[in-house]
Amino acid sequence: MWSARQLLEREGPDALTMRALAHQLGVSPNALYSHVEHKTALIDEILDDALAEVQEPVEDDGDPVAALHAMMTSTFQVLLAHPSLVPLYVARQGARGANARRLGELMLALLERTGVTGTAAREAQRVLIVYAIGFAAFGTRPPLEVDGVVPTAELAGNFDSGLRWLLAGITAEKSQAV
Numbered sequence: 649m650w651s652a653r654q655l656l657e658r659e660g661p662d663a664l665t666m667r668a669l670a671h672q673l674g675v676s677p678n679a680l681y682s683h684v685e686h687k688t689a690l691i692d693e694i695l696d697d698a699l700a701e702v703q704e705p706v707e708d709d710g711d712p713v714a715a716l717h718a719m720m721t722s723t724f725q726v727l728l729a730h731p732s733l734v735p736l737y738v739a740r741q742g743a744r745g746a747n748a749r750r751l752g753e754l755m756l757a758l759l760e761r762t763g764v765t766g767t768a769a770r771e772a773q774r775v776l777i778v779y780a781i782g783f784a785a786f787g788t789r790p791p792l793e794v795d796g797v798v799p800t801a802e803l804a805g806n807f808d809s810g811l812r813w814l815l816a817g818i819t820a821e822k823s824q825a826v
Contacts, residue, residue, distance in 0.1 A: 653694055657732045664691070691736055696745025698733055701726045704754060712761035713815050719754065720780050724807055727784030734788045737781050762819045772818045779814060783807045 651672050656664045666687055670677040684690045703722040705715035727734055742748065752773060759769040787803045 652690055653697070656694065656736075657730075660732065661691075661736060666690070691740065692744050695733060695736055695740060695743040696747045698726060698730050699723075699743055699745075699747035699751060701729070702747070702751055704751075705758075712758040713819060716755065716758045716762075716776070716815055717811055719751070719758070720776055720811055721808070723751075723777075723780045724784055724787075727780065728787050731788035734781070734784050738785055742777055742781070759818070764818060775818070776811075776814065779811065780807075783810075 652664065652669050655669055655672055659668075664687070666680050667677050669690070670680050673680075684693065702719065705718040727737065737743065755773050755776065756769050759765070759772055764772055783803065783806075787807075
């Protein structure tokens with residue numbers, strides 16, 4: 649996995665091929681297929697592997713909204729730390745492996761503790777994930793200069809404010825959850 653991530657970070661998504669990875673590892677391409685089915689599966693594993701870095705919230709204060717905020721902030725920071733992966737998260741619409749499932753289950757449990765359940769919880773989960781990936785996509789691309797002005801490093805503050813607003817809106821809607 650590490651070699652695939654290195655190749656991806658060094659040369660970009662188009663350069664990540666089974667043949668290039670095999671060459672980097674000094675094996676034949678066929679040898680890789682006993683470990684991973686195809687390139688898409690490899691990408692899914694790389695994306696899920698990065699999610700292992702997301703810090704799970706500490707449960708000691710008992711505030712599920714604060715825990716969701718901490719978890720989504722950690723997710724955003726992990727995405728910013730791996731800029732070459734962000735376009736792949738966008739293209740794959742998230743990740744699908746064990747780490748993604750673990751974090752997804754934790755999100756749903758935290759949402760349930762706020763009173764958001766069922767379809768509303770799944771929708772809130774999706775919105776929060778898209779929010780984090782979208783902000784990371786802005787944060788990992790060089791900003792365009794407009795009229796001689798380059799946007800400043802307000803991104804982290806904007807992420808935090810927006811996340812607070814989203815969580816407030818999500819938890820306010822719990823009375824309308826289906």
